[in-house]
Amino acid sequence: MLFRLNPGSGVPIYLQIMEQIKHAVENGVLRPGEQLPGIRKLAESMVMNPNTVAKAYRELEHEGIVELRQGAGAFINENLNSKELIDRMQTARPVVDKAVERLLALGLSEEEIKRLVDAAIAARVGR
Amino acid sequence: MLFRLNPGSGVPIYLQIMEQIKHAVENGVLRPGEQLPGIRKLAESMVMNPNTVAKAYRELEHEGIVELRQGAGAFINENLNSKELIDRMQTARPVVDKAVERLLALGLSEEEIKRLVDAAIAARVGR
Amino acid sequence: MLFRLNPGSGVPIYLQIMEQIKHAVENGVLRPGEQLPGIRKLAESMVMNPNTVAKAYRELEHEGIVELRQGAGAFINENLNSKELIDRMQTARPVVDKAVERLLALGLSEEEIKRLVDAAIAARVGR
Amino acid sequence: MLFRLNPGSGVPIYLQIMEQIKHAVENGVLRPGEQLPGIRKLAESMVMNPNTVAKAYRELEHEGIVELRQGAGAFINENLNSKELIDRMQTARPVVDKAVERLLALGLSEEEIKRLVDAAIAARVGR
């Protein structure tokens, strides 16, 4: 498990941790039942506050992705149907990749792409 | 110029204002040199504090989109090549729309789509 | 008399007008007794508010550089010892030019140069 | 970190704070990665409103000099090449000092010196 965090990005660090763990699950890098690195260990290795890691784990627990077992550690939820999830993602990835590649080639910035995606989603499901 | 703000969305109001002005520029609704509504006028019509509007305008100025002139008002930056920008956007929109439609059909959530887009961009330009 | 104004520079326009008129006087481009362009004419040709030009002229009058004669127009003050002033300036200019050239060659930005000049002056006279 | 502010100088307080921090960085008093005094702490010790300090910090962030981290504090940007910057400044200072000394000896006023510097810079890079 490797993390690439960007402290100055405006995105809260605990959210960045959450995103990367979700990403790992969606890609089968982390499997149901697998143990996550300990809060203190991870915090120490990333030079960050343990509270930050704890908050990320806690939020992931609320979302049903992680299970915190007192004294034992944090684990990816066993009941997570990762098979189906991974399949969907594997179908979705090339769709996204091709679109993003095309948009970047058009000269759009990261921000512009995200704004367009937001608008497109909102036009179909949003608010 | 019409604004649709969502106070309880967690997204800061000043950011929502910024997004909508950017969106308007990208769609040719606001043209280079055009005057924006006055800070106080807008604040009053949106029932919010002038400082909040001022912050949005100031940030847009930092991004080179808006020009603030003491005593004169706020204007869309003249040197903004809006023609080219609008063209790019008009090409980009259908690309995004189709991809998003496909992803939603696959059953992906809004959050999952955004995460995939982030990852795809990061794999190419980000760090 | 030609003006080069920069509306987005943060420096008030009326100050920019004042600076350029002073500069012209110091260089003998404008001589004592000479008439300045009319307020409305100038404002019209520069596409600005007449009040802005009027303020510049009024301030220059306060500084004793310009004389406003009701109904007749604005003139460079006759009693201005421009000869001596121009001499001093002609000696000073190469000193400044050489220093600035050297500083720019060193890679200093305009802002950094001004900050250093401020500090150097303050160390001798100001506080 | 010590500040010398002049409230009645016409120069906005937040600009004075910015200048002094820049000055400190250029002189190696503040080093990349170093933490700045907290917004509230500084505001309290300077007997001013926290928003004023916050504005100074935010502007410095826009200029890439400071990095603001939610919940962690304000820091001098790590990626600032302060070594090179300080060297340049140390070379530049005597150049400025000698020139200013000569100009003051010639009887130029502070204002005249600044106007000459402005003109000299504009003749080379400005517009």
Place this chain on the structure above:
DNA sequence: GTGGTCTAGACCACT
């Protein structure tokens, strides 16, 4: 404890 956002309201400078 840190910075971020927002409100309310005053006063000033500029056009």
Place this chain on the structure above:
DNA sequence: GTGGTCTAGACCACC
């Protein structure tokens, strides 16, 4: 009438 600065003070999010 426009934006710019500053104060006072509340509440929230993050580390």
